[in-house]
Amino acid sequence: MRATFLHGPGDVRLEEVPDPVIRDPRNAIVRVVASCVCGSDLWHYRGVTAKPDEPTRIGHEFVGVVEEVGSDVSRVRPGDFVIAPFYDCDMTCANCRNGFSTSCLERGSWGGKDHTGADVDGGQGEYVRVPHADGSLTVVPGGVPDDALIPSLLTLSDVFLTGHHAAVSAGVRAGSTVVVVGDGAVGLSGVLAASRLGAERIVAMSRHEPRQALARRFGATDVIASRGADGIRDVKELFDGIGPDAVLECVGTKESMDQALRSARPGGQVGFVGVPHGGPELPVRTMFGSNVGVRGGVAPVRNYVDEVLPEVLSGALDPGRVFDLTVPLSDVAEGYAAMDERRAIKSLLVP
Amino acid sequence: MRATFLHGPGDVRLEEVPDPVIRDPRNAIVRVVASCVCGSDLWHYRGVTAKPDEPTRIGHEFVGVVEEVGSDVSRVRPGDFVIAPFYDCDMTCANCRNGFSTSCLERGSWGGKDHTGADVDGGQGEYVRVPHADGSLTVVPGGVPDDALIPSLLTLSDVFLTGHHAAVSAGVRAGSTVVVVGDGAVGLSGVLAASRLGAERIVAMSRHEPRQALARRFGATDVIASRGADGIRDVKELFDGIGPDAVLECVGTKESMDQALRSARPGGQVGFVGVPHGGPELPVRTMFGSNVGVRGGVAPVRNYVDEVLPEVLSGALDPGRVFDLTVPLSDVAEGYAAMDERRAIKSLLVP
Numbered sequence: 001m002r003a004t005f006l007h008g009p010g011d012v013r014l015e016e017v018p019d020p021v022i023r024d025p026r027n028a029i030v031r032v033v034a035s036c037v038c039g040s041d042l043w044h045y046r047g048v049t050a051k052p053d054e055p056t057r058i059g060h061e062f063v064g065v066v067e068e069v070g071s072d073v074s075r076v077r078p079g080d081f082v083i084a085p086f087y088d089c090d091m092t093c094a095n096c097r098n099g100f101s102t103s104c105l106e107r108g109s110w111g112g113k114d115h116t117g118a119d120v121d122g123g124q125g126e127y128v129r130v131p132h133a134d135g136s137l138t139v140v141p142g143g144v145p146d147d148a149l150i151p152s153l154l155t156l157s158d159v160f161l162t163g164h165h166a167a168v169s170a171g172v173r174a175g176s177t178v179v180v181v182g183d184g185a186v187g188l189s190g191v192l193a194a195s196r197l198g199a200e201r202i203v204a205m206s207r208h209e210p211r212q213a214l215a216r217r218f219g220a221t222d223v224i225a226s227r228g229a230d231g232i233r234d235v236k237e238l239f240d241g242i243g244p245d246a247v248l249e250c251v252g253t254k255e256s257m258d259q260a261l262r263s264a265r266p267g268g269q270v271g272f273v274g275v276p277h278g279g280p281e282l283p284v285r286t287m288f289g290s291n292v293g294v295r296g297g298v299a300p301v302r303n304y305v306d307e308v309l310p311e312v313l314s315g316a317l318d319p320g321r322v323f324d325l326t327v328p329l330s331d332v333a334e335g336y337a338a339m340d341e342r343r344a345i346k347s348l349l350v351p
Numbered sequence: 352m353r354a355t356f357l358h359g360p361g362d363v364r365l366e367e368v369p370d371p372v373i374r375d376p377r378n379a380i381v382r383v384v385a386s387c388v389c390g391s392d393l394w395h396y397r398g399v400t401a402k403p404d405e406p407t408r409i410g411h412e413f414v415g416v417v418e419e420v421g422s423d424v425s426r427v428r429p430g431d432f433v434i435a436p437f438y439d440c441d442m443t444c445a446n447c448r449n450g451f452s453t454s455c456l457e458r459g460s461w462g463g464k465d466h467t468g469a470d471v472d473g474g475q476g477e478y479v480r481v482p483h484a485d486g487s488l489t490v491v492p493g494g495v496p497d498d499a500l501i502p503s504l505l506t507l508s509d510v511f512l513t514g515h516h517a518a519v520s521a522g523v524r525a526g527s528t529v530v531v532v533g534d535g536a537v538g539l540s541g542v543l544a545a546s547r548l549g550a551e552r553i554v555a556m557s558r559h560e561p562r563q564a565l566a567r568r569f570g571a572t573d574v575i576a577s578r579g580a581d582g583i584r585d586v587k588e589l590f591d592g593i594g595p596d597a598v599l600e601c602v603g604t605k606e607s608m609d610q611a612l613r614s615a616r617p618g619g620q621v622g623f624v625g626v627p628h629g630g631p632e633l634p635v636r637t638m639f640g641s642n643v644g645v646r647g648g649v650a651p652v653r654n655y656v657d658e659v660l661p662e663v664l665s666g667a668l669d670p671g672r673v674f675d676l677t678v679p680l681s682d683v684a685e686g687y688a689a690m691d692e693r694r695a696i697k698s699l700l701v702p
Contacts, residue, residue, distance in 0.1 A: 094591045095617045100642055103593075103617030169644070240445045242454075257635070266446045266454030269646070276639050281632030284608070284645075288627050291451055293520065293646025295620070297639040 163189025
């Protein structure tokens with residue numbers, strides 16, 4: 001089969017690898033119907049994180065059709081259309097049961113290792129061996145869905161539910177006032193998630209017209225194009241001079257976290273899902289004085305998908321609008337380049 | 352009148368100062384019936400924080416009888432027995448209404464300045480001018496209470512409700528599993544607060560037998576005497592190997608925050624009220640990976656007192672047990688020394 005490899009900064013290639021096989025009775029093999037490029041893939045692509053010593057498999061978001069299952073798999077059958085979370089989990093351990101399957105005691109990583117130390121396929125390829133099929137995979141009722149639904153279903157693998165996690169972590173509820181820092185696919189998903197949770201006012205921080213437009217479509221009531229100290233001032237002006245209840249930090253830089261922390265009202269909450277890069281650490285004295293809490297991290301999407309799936313299937317929720325570029329897997333390099341150059345918000349890959 | 356001054360590390364003195372007078376129609380003058388020494392006073396006393404350039408008034412927890420009120424004061428009358436929070440607030444601004452009176456837009460500090468920049472008396476003295484009498488003061492129904500209730504009422508000025516804030520910030524609710532880091536008066540108050548909120552299991556981290564005993568009296572189900580990596584291991588062993596839902600950080604050092612963050616289960620929450628000293632800042636990458644949230648800070652006790660006061664008056668709640676030393680104001684230096692040397696958990700001062 002063909003699978004995507006990262007060779008180094010800016011160097012993504014599709015290469016031939018052996019087809020995956022069942023290695024354990026709990027495994028399944030999934031034929032990928034759609035995958036995509038994540039903002040966090042770009043950190044590696046840009047060489048911000050350490051360059052791998054050798055080419056590495058990449059991609060962690062995919063939906064597809066189950067081809068084969070191991071003898072201990074009971075919830076998933078060949079032919080099922082499934083959504084995979086961006087990590088492998090068993091959904092039976094204490095952490096999974098607590099709602100944090102990202103801390104599964106048998107967690108595995110697509111393109112990395114499973115809990116036994118065996119290699120696992122990346123999502124940007126044709127097939128993936130799923131270590132815990134019954135835990136990880138969500139079966140979409142009704143079989144293979146209409147093509148038009150696939151982008152939105154794919155967002156339940158990571159991006160929409162990561163935005164949802166930011167909103168949940170920030171304590172967004174009916175009537176909340178919300179600011180979203182970051183206008184990438186996760187930030188835009190955060191706007192939609194906050195809207196879905198009943199936020200009364202949602203400010204998207206964005207300087208890019210197409211992203212502003214999508215933010216408004218997703219429920220943003222206001223858009224602020226300024227940043228840094230000016231952005232904080234403009235935000236506070238909108239909210240009694242003190243700031244909003246909740247800020248969703250969807251970037252992961254020092255500047256974005258600083259802006260988020262200083263924008264929230266006293267006693268407010270920052271929900272963060274941007275993978276932290278560039279430190280420094282959180283300023284605990286500032287947090288102490290303002291009582292602004294910080295909560296978030298790697299999103300336990302597997303624990304959220306069942307709640308949101310019916311709304312996607314009914315068409316009530318259309319998070320798939322974050323995809324504004326579709327390329328064949330053979331053009332995966334263009335999918336990365338377009339996001340890197342901000343020509344695309346998010347690239348969808350089809351076989 | 353007599354009032355306490357901090358002259359420098361280890362040097363606390365009672366000195367003669369002019370009696371306070373009404374300066375603004377919203378003021379009241381309160382005759383202090385009981386005050387006390389706070390763990391945060393010890394940071395100044397020990398010279399951990401900068402030595403003041405000149406002697407400063409000190410003390411921020413007091414209860415007393417209203418002697419005189421300004422012409423705009425309507426909720427408080429001469430003769431009322433009142434509880435003051437450890438700061439002055441108006442309870443009408445947006446932050447006060449949001450539940451965070453510690454961020455009052457007209458906040459003042461006992462022993463420091465009011466919102467106009469005028470000096471305010473410290474709590475460890477005979478009289479205090481209260482800038483926002485209607486905002487700050489809680490009237491105890493029934494007039495001057497029985498002497499036996501005074502210690503518990505005094506804890507509503509700061510210490511018990513600071514422990515309560517740690518528990519609330521950590522998300523403690525019925526059935527929660529909780530670890531309390533710190534066995535000072537705030538930590539012990541956190542144990543009692545967690546118990547009051549219905550926590551199922553409460554672990555007090557303490558190596559001091561009398562504090563362990565009070566922790567158990569306040570509702571601790573377990574006591575762990577180990578610290579650092581051993582303490583974290585022992586905590587995790589008690590909770591499925593993954594840790595408790597909530598950790599109350601009631602110290603404020605690098606070591607205590609580190610222990611708190613590493614003790615909580617994935618997706619758990621640290622509620623912190625220890626005034627941060629000794630950095631470094633919060634490790635955002637660790638928080639990202641574990642989804643452990645951090646929330647807390649300076650406790651908005653004025654927003655909590657009405658909820659708890661009836662339970663104190665009925666005797667159902669006895670947070671005043673944290674006081675194990677009572678000294679006359681003339682012996683204030685001994686009140687400090689006893690706490691500094693850990694001979695006392697908390698010192699109560701009477702005129």
